[in-house]
Amino acid sequence: MAQATTTLTQNVLREGLILPRTPDPAAMVIFGASGDLTARKLMPALYNLALNRYLPSGFSVIGVADTAITEDEFRARVEQAVQKFSRSQPVDRAVWQSLAEGISYVRMPFDDQEGYGRLAAELERLDRERGTAGNRVFYLATAPQFFSVIIDRLGASGIAKGGEGWKRVVIEKPFGNDLKSAQALNQATHTVFTEQQIYRIDHYLGKETVQNVLVFRFANGIFEPIWNRRYVDHVQITVAEDIGIERRGKYYETAGALRDIFQNHLMQLLSIAAMEAPPNFDADSVRDEKVKVLKSIHPIDVANDVVRGQYGPGWVGGQQVPGYRQEMNVSPTSNTETFVAVRLKIDNWRWADTPFYLRTGKRLPSRASEIAIQFKNPPHLPFAKTAVQELTPNVLVMRIQPHEGASLKIAAKIPGPVMRLRTVNMDFFYGSSFMVESPDAYERLVLDCMLGDATLFAREDEVERAWALVDRIEAGWASEPPPAFPNYAAGTWGPPEADALIEHDGRRWRRP
């Protein structure tokens, strides 16, 4: 056998290792480095990636913000944040130290062109000293109004273009606040970055549980054959929250449930519940199928297919809570919706005439995110009428949170000499099979971005399709008289009109 003169085309030491490929050494520039997202999510995610050997040698972070602190103070701040918010405790001092050696800070206003010159110099230093080789992730963890200006300055300074290595930009939600602004932001982003360089985050897609829905559907041969209009009566998708708006009154007044949850989380759940099987798990294969679902949504009749609501005072979990209009930073005459229920139809062969009922709301009785597939009744029941009167249809529920898992509601005979049937739930909790800690959604998404895998990020057309639907609903509401808010008490499942929406079709909302 020859000794060591072969040219290798692949890393033969990597074969058989379950862990993913290591990203190239890179510098991550976090705009909004002194903000909440950086402290609570990004830095703990980076620390846990480093701890578990996912980050390459030389990986570096440049925090960018206009906060008057020194580099040492910035490092101390993020260390405190990691100690407080990391899922792995206690924080390993040596691992942190190793990561912290690559952390620096550039103070500048986001629109200051001169600041971008200093940022470029810092990036060049990292290329020289830490071998980051021109690879950059620009993470926009700022308020949305800064997205365009940062992208514009990145383009003007030349940081985001040319030279060696890859350049990627991560943009947090909300990506726009209507179709027009989303298109404008897409256009502005595309003047500097190509679509392949853009990573629009909806952290819901980074959740293990959401990815499990795809595995549940496409790795089990028994479900897909009945996952269609022939066997499914209707689908209910719920994202219910028992909390109010916490301290986000200022943001929520401009967003409402439609922009805050419906446009992103509910549309993502709808897409993965209704999509066709992709040929593979590549970014564009998966996103093509998701976009096809959004394209197939039947034009919505807002007056008949949409219900909005706003909570008044009430009781949730044994606690008396104020109404929305009494929350901090909320107008006492606010007409912002905190609840939306929508009936959708999808015009394709799989789902024609099968309604999808979507709802989301604040201050509902419990926290639950789930996709419920309700199947049609058997065509004929060969049992006496009394035997089956209590019987309800089969329902398959995929729970996202809490208690991730699946439930199948089936009919069973009640033990005894008489033929009597009852409905029972077969519950499968993922937690019971795999009582292991899941990584935070941000860990998965940050790593995917560094590896150049955009499967779990929203694509331009996906975002715009979702906003087009939101705009249509907003336009419908604008033509209606002002709503009589509040119209549901905190701690109830939304306004009576939401019940009427589904009961009109001879169906009922599930109690998640």
Added chain:
Amino acid sequence: MSNEHTELSTQSFVDVHAIQDELDQVRWGLHADGEGSEAAEHAAAEARASVCNLITVVGNETERGAVTSVLDRLSVTNPSRTLILLAQHTREADKLEAEVSAQERSESGHRVSTERVILHAHGEPARHLASLAAPLLIPDLPVTLWWPGRPQFDNPLFDDLCELADRLVVDTDEGFDDGDLTRLLGVARRPKARASIGDLNWLRLIAWRHVAAQFFDMPGMLERLGHIRGVSILHGSDGSTAQARLLGGWVRSRMATVGIEVPLEFRPDDSLEHGVRQFLIYTGGDEGPARFSMNRHRGGRLSTQIRLGDQDLAERTVRLESRATEELLGIELTLPGNDVLFEKALAAALQ
């Protein structure tokens, strides 16, 4: 974190059908509230998650205690049916005793349940425990045979259980000498081998292998791997040296796939604690000499360093998990089929 462990039932039986009946009873929780109760009906309609059958063999009551404690902790992540076989080839009269129990464990709102059968045989039944174990397995689920310590390769029970199992799990760190490693390789290479081999010691090397592979993911480093000159492994010499041998065997076997022979240097040091302490990969070629080093430190850390010529690149420190036996077993239970890489590393280690 709340942690609750409930023993639902423990009873003794001597007849396989009685054991099966009792297993059905404890599996569906019928003892908890009495047969026919509302709770029992609910339990009967609830899907129970079980991921595998696990058979383990112990030699005496002390080993049984140690194994039971590992299995208790393992049950949290791997709800399974567990058979603990205690075979005593004594002159006592033929005797077979069985204990059936179910455990329910809840932690942070999750609940898992497992069933356990302890079969204690004396005399002739001790030679035929596999025939008793077979009907007690949950159908259609994989069967893992965990043999703590050095397997009794010449014991017919070992062969019988390997026939029954889909996977044999050992720990080559538990005093395996070259003879044991050779016998183990022989089991893996049996013409009609049913059981694939898993080694907890091999799993302890995951971090070392991962970090070593990462060196050559970096831009420009892959060429250097093509010019590998050798590896050097510093390790404690107390007890088994199988871990160092496997690590060296792994590099040698991987590079052999591209026609490169790698000289191995083992540097035992009895002043060091057990296991691999330092792993060095040397490369040469047109790019010049380079050294890729990994060093284990106290507190479960691994530091890495690349030296190109006389220039040191950025150092990195990562976690080197010190995993308990139940964690390693838990990983083993999630691994699919035959691990060809392990088999080749083992063969290369024995060259």
